[in-house]
Amino acid sequence: MAFQDELFKSDDTYKSAFSVDNVIFGFDNDNLKLLLIKRKSDPFRGNWALPGDIVSPSEDLDQAAIRVLEQLTGVKNVFLEQVHTFGKVDRHPRGRVITIAYYSLINIKQVNIVADSFADKVAWKELRSIDKLAFDHFQIIQTCLKRLRRDLKFGPIGFELLPEKFTLTELQRLYEAVLEKELDKRNFRKKILSMNVLKSCHELQKGVAHRPAKLYSFDAQRYEEAKEEGYIFEL
Amino acid sequence: MAFQDELFKSDDTYKSAFSVDNVIFGFDNDNLKLLLIKRKSDPFRGNWALPGDIVSPSEDLDQAAIRVLEQLTGVKNVFLEQVHTFGKVDRHPRGRVITIAYYSLINIKQVNIVADSFADKVAWKELRSIDKLAFDHFQIIQTCLKRLRRDLKFGPIGFELLPEKFTLTELQRLYEAVLEKELDKRNFRKKILSMNVLKSCHELQKGVAHRPAKLYSFDAQRYEEAKEEGYIFEL
DNA sequence: GCAAAAGTGTTTTCATTACACCCATGT
DNA sequence: ACATGGGTGTAATGAAAACACTTTTGC
Numbered sequence: 001m002a003f004q005d006e007l008f009k010s011d012d013t014y015k016s017a018f019s020v021d022n023v024i025f026g027f028d029n030d031n032l033k034l035l036l037i038k039r040k041s042d043p044f045r046g047n048w049a050l051p052g053d054i055v056s057p058s059e060d061l062d063q064a065a066i067r068v069l070e071q072l073t074g075v076k077n078v079f080l081e082q083v084h085t086f087g088k089v090d091r092h093p094r095g096r097v098i099t100i101a102y103y104s105l106i107n108i109k110q111v112n113i114v115a116d117s118f119a120d121k122v123a124w125k126e127l128r129s130i131d132k133l134a135f136d137h138f139q140i141i142q143t144c145l146k147r148l149r150r151d152l153k154f155g156p157i158g159f160e161l162l163p164e165k166f167t168l169t170e171l172q173r174l175y176e177a178v179l180e181k182e183l184d185k186r187n188f189r190k191k192i193l194s195m196n197v198l199k200s201c202h203e204l205q206k207g208v209a210h211r212p213a214k215l216y217s218f219d220a221q222r223y224e225e226a227k228e229e230g231y232i233f234e235l
Numbered sequence: 236m237a238f239q240d241e242l243f244k245s246d247d248t249y250k251s252a253f254s255v256d257n258v259i260f261g262f263d264n265d266n267l268k269l270l271l272i273k274r275k276s277d278p279f280r281g282n283w284a285l286p287g288d289i290v291s292p293s294e295d296l297d298q299a300a301i302r303v304l305e306q307l308t309g310v311k312n313v314f315l316e317q318v319h320t321f322g323k324v325d326r327h328p329r330g331r332v333i334t335i336a337y338y339s340l341i342n343i344k345q346v347n348i349v350a351d352s353f354a355d356k357v358a359w360k361e362l363r364s365i366d367k368l369a370f371d372h373f374q375i376i377q378t379c380l381k382r383l384r385r386d387l388k389f390g391p392i393g394f395e396l397l398p399e400k401f402t403l404t405e406l407q408r409l410y411e412a413v414l415e416k417e418l419d420k421r422n423f424r425k426k427i428l429s430m431n432v433l434k435s436c437h438e439l440q441k442g443v444a445h446r447p448a449k450l451y452s453f454d455a456q457r458y459e460e461a462k463e464e465g466y467i468f469e470l
Numbered sequence: 471g472c473a474a475a476a477g478t479g480t481t482t483t484c485a486t487t488a489c490a491c492c493c494a495t496g497t
Numbered sequence: 498a499c500a501t502g503g504g505t506g507t508a509a510t511g512a513a514a515a516c517a518c519t520t521t522t523g524c
Contacts, residue, residue, distance in 0.1 A: 016251075016252070016253070016292055017251070018251070018253060018322075018333060055322070057251055057324075057331050058324055059324065060322060060323050060324055061320065061322030061323075061333065062322075082319060082320065084317060085296065085317065085320045085335050087253075087290070087295060087296035087297075087335070088295050088296075089292075089293055089294065089295055096292050098253060098296065098335075100320050100322070100333075167503085168503090168504090169502075169503075184487075184488075184489085185503090185504085186488095186489085186504085186505070186506080187486075187487070187488085189504080189505085190505095190506095191485095191486090205503095207496085208495075208496080208501085208502080209495070209496040209497065209500080209501060209502085210494075210495055210496075210500080210501040210502040210503070211493060211494035211495050211501080211502065211503045211504080212494075212495065212502095212503080213502080213503055213504085214503085214504090402476085403476090403477090404475075404476075419514075419515075419516085420476090420477085420478095421477085421478070421479080421515095421516085422513070422514065422515085424477080424478085425478095425479095426512095426513090440476095442523090443474090443475080443522075443523080444473080444474065444475085444522070444523045444524065445473075445474040445475040445476070445521075445522055445523075446474080446475060446476045446477080446520060446521035446522050446523095447475095447476080447521075447522065448475080448476055448477085449476085449477090
């Protein structure tokens with residue numbers, strides 16, 4: 001590290017800053033969705049964009065990402081992971097701003113979208129319908145989506161997108177939506193149940209016009225224990 | 236993104252910068268090594284640290300990482316991947332500096348270490364012998380090592396650490412060193428050869444006091460073709 | 471001829487895949 | 498009674514793991 005104090009003294013040299021941007025995934029109606037905002041001010045006024053903000057000088061990066069998420073959704077303790085830092089010189093039209101991209105998984109039903117001071121509108125958009133976004137945000141979601149696909153195969157994180165209690169079919173639809181391929185019902189159930197990370201709620205679905213499904217929830221404690229013993233989740 | 240131009244105007248607010256740090260892996264004598272520098276100036280003068288530098292305002296992040304690597308080793312076209320951005324408020328004692336960590340894989344024999352203006356010494360250190368480093372660099376190598384382990388299993392990148400021509404045993408030793416577990420010789424060979432990404436050089440080792448091994452090299456072209464057809468490398 | 475690493479196949483075990491019918495509920 | 502999704506088992510296939518001896522060279 002060749003860092004020197006003088007670097008902080010020059011106004012001009014450091015016309016630069018860093019931001020966080022957050023790819024917030026939700027799952028609803030068998031579809032993967034993203035929480036986007038419509039920008040109220042320039043640059044890219046009126047365009048859809050990822051929620052994000054400049055990181056304050058006295059704020060950890062992760063903390064900034066959490067703040068953005070909480071301000072927008074009101075939800076705490078959300079699954080959140082750093083993915084990649086985007087730093088092309090010209091990615092921001094007003095100066096040198098690199099952005100650290102995070103993705104988060106959220107139970108869409110739990111969110112009450114809070115009006116945001118930087119946004120005209122905040123909305124869940126179907127992932128498949130998104131084409132253009134402000135800045136390099138489209139590229140950012142591609143990168144985060146790839147990461148989500150990999151993480152979903154190698155860790156018990158799908159549950160973060162579902163309500164506390166869910167049916168096996170809901171879980172399967174979620175995997176199918178993210179991985180973009182159909183799975184065999186019997187094999188999926190065998191596999192996921194054999195992992196011993198689900199606990200039955202001893203409850204049934206209600207009000208459905210067919211045989212009601214059993215409800216399950218993720219047993220985080222059991223998973224942690226199994227992990228200690230070298231168990232590896234993989235789907 | 237809540238970015239506003241005013242943010243660039245305040246001297247105080249933006250006493251901040253970003254750097255890149257590079258975890259440079261090499262493989263020699265059945266051991267995984269890192270290229271480290273001994274710091275010439277404060278903070279952490281005299282401590283071992285990762286090679287890195289402040290990113291210039293007109294430089295892409297990847298470009299900065301490449302520059303650091305080339306200045307130090309003189310080698311071009313090296314495997315280099317961004318891993319994670321470290322941004323704790325207090326990680327740098329002189330101000331707010333976040334750092335984007337990269338890892339690279341290099342054929343250790345190819346490197347002529349170039350004296351570095353920021354370092355008293357530059358040296359390859361055995362990974363296992365490294366305990367303390369300047370800043371949060373120890374944590375950074377842990378993170379990069381985890382990433383390397385995963386990447387090595389899911390992509391044909393081990394070759395980057397070896398000379399152009401290598402024996403199957405050398406390759407196996409490399410996998411064993413990185414993954415920290417012994418592999419069965421016959422199974423390893425069966426698997427790696429069945430992947431069709433090695434081509435025989437029709438040459439033998441020379442000057443060894445035992446039966447000479449065949450030399451192979453990585454067939455990047457064949458790999459690319461196979462990948463097009465949906466082939467997935469996994470070891 | 472001895473030390474040292476190269477090279478080579480088969481069997482067993484386990485995980486993955488493919489596949490079709492009956493069940494419980496609401497209307 | 499019918500429509501809808503819930504729930505279940507077995508056989509076939511393919512991949513991974515376990516395992517030991519012969520070969521070639523330098524000294």
